[in-house]
Amino acid sequence: MAKTKYYSSPAWRRLSRATKERDGFQCQICGDIEGDPYTILNAHHIVARAEGGSDTLDNLITLCDLCHAVVTNWWHRFWFGNNTEEERVEMRGARLEYLEFLALDAATRRERQRDIWERWGRVPTVINI
Ligand SMILES: [Zn+2]
Numbered sequence: 001m002a003k004t005k006y007y008s009s010p011a012w013r014r015l016s017r018a019t020k021e022r023d024g025f026q027c028q029i030c031g032d033i034e035g036d037p038y039t040i041l042n043a044h045h046i047v048a049r050a051e052g053g054s055d056t057l058d059n060l061i062t063l064c065d066l067c068h069a070v071v072t073n074w075w076h077r078f079w080f081g082n083n084t085e086e087e088r089v090e091m092r093g094a095r096l097e098y099l100e101f102l103a104l105d106a107a108t109r110r111e112r113q114r115d116i117w118e119r120w121g122r123v124p125t126v127i128n129i
Pocket of ligand 1: 027028029064
């Protein structure tokens with residue numbers, strides 16, 4: 001199914017909702033939750049659909065708008081800076097770091113997430129075991 005059609009389909013809405021429910025309506029990178037100022041949550045394909053990533057819960061993760069913009073190459077410019085070389089280098093570094101985190105198997109990712117969030121004082125809204 002074409003990208004634009006898929007993302008407005010009932011199937012995607014259900015899957016997107018199920019992803020956010022599983023993740024406790026909380027960005028799985030920074031820990032922002034629905035209701036925090038300016039927080040809009042997205043279900044993100046860990047392996048992009050264009051690269052053969054599946055439309056299944058294990059390939060989806062909840063990200064806030066800001067974290068989503070970091071990992072989604074083509075959104076960078078709408079969100080960040082003036083597109084100077086320095087900013088591009090910084091953004092590339094952040095993106096690689098986030099992608100590496102998202103590519104971890106779920107158990108390792110949650111373990112690392114717990115350590116990071118504890119440092120930031122973030123509390124998970126659901127305990128994934
Ligand atoms: Zn976030």
